[in-house]
Amino acid sequence: MKKEPGVFDSSVARVMQIIGRKISGMELPAIEKISEGQQKDPFQILIATLLSARTKDETTLAASTRLFKKAPTALAVAALTVKQIEKLIYPVGFYRNKAVFVKATSKALVAKFGGLVPSTLDQLVTLPGVGRKTANLVLILAFGSETSICVDIHVHRISNRLGWVQTRDPEATEQALYRVIDARWWPLVNLYLVTWGQNVCRPVYPRCGDCAISSDCRRVGVERVGRFRA
Numbered sequence: 001m002k003k004e005p006g007v008f009d010s011s012v013a014r015v016m017q018i019i020g021r022k023i024s025g026m027e028l029p030a031i032e033k034i035s036e037g038q039q040k041d042p043f044q045i046l047i048a049t050l051l052s053a054r055t056k057d058e059t060t061l062a063a064s065t066r067l068f069k070k071a072p073t074a075l076a077v078a079a080l081t082v083k084q085i086e087k088l089i090y091p092v093g094f095y096r097n098k099a100v101f102v103k104a105t106s107k108a109l110v111a112k113f114g115g116l117v118p119s120t121l122d123q124l125v126t127l128p129g130v131g132r133k134t135a136n137l138v139l140i141l142a143f144g145s146e147t148s149i150c151v152d153i154h155v156h157r158i159s160n161r162l163g164w165v166q167t168r169d170p171e172a173t174e175q176a177l178y179r180v181i182d183a184r185w186w187p188l189v190n191l192y193l194v195t196w197g198q199n200v201c202r203p204v205y206p207r208c209g210d211c212a213i214s215s216d217c218r219r220v221g222v223e224r225v226g227r228f229r230a
């Protein structure tokens, strides 16, 4: 899918280049750390992404580490009871529901894919608890996809604040971003905007006065900003 040249191209390129430089000293999202630490193991990236929803990064990292120490493969996790998984992943948000999904997904991987994580979006979204966000992140981090954009709540929020898209939900944002962003940026959008969203363009009180991309930002919907850093 090749995008036609668009009005945002130079602005998007400037924003991505600036963020790329600025995030080098910032804390990376937990999934990126897990991905690097686990040699891009698709199963562990998939499960860690499932655990990360509505959970602080450090909690996701600790819970994933405990789970994979005990059960590093789909076969091993499928053999655990839901109670055992609950205990290992506590206190991630919604740990009871997530334990059910983690076991069901591991069982499905064993039953349908020989214990391996499939490498297509269509197959990934057949797994219990796996939506487009998780599937796209697994494709990018584990399989090096250059044709996927992973849109979570940070990417959705910042893309709208910047004025790149005008969308109501992450799925619409993903489709709109394919149209307005040059393909070379697609695999980087998640890492860059999630890191920016956790450190600068936070959900409440974004640090607009201290933001290196403010001259390219329309600040759509931003009413109150946070304190500048000294």
Ligand code: SF4
Residues within 6 Å of the ligand: 158, 161, 162, 200, 201, 202, 206, 207, 208, 209, 211, 212, 213, 214, 217, 218, 219, 222
């Ligand atoms: S200027 Fe403000 S709203 Fe725009 S990206 Fe920066 S922090 Fe976010």
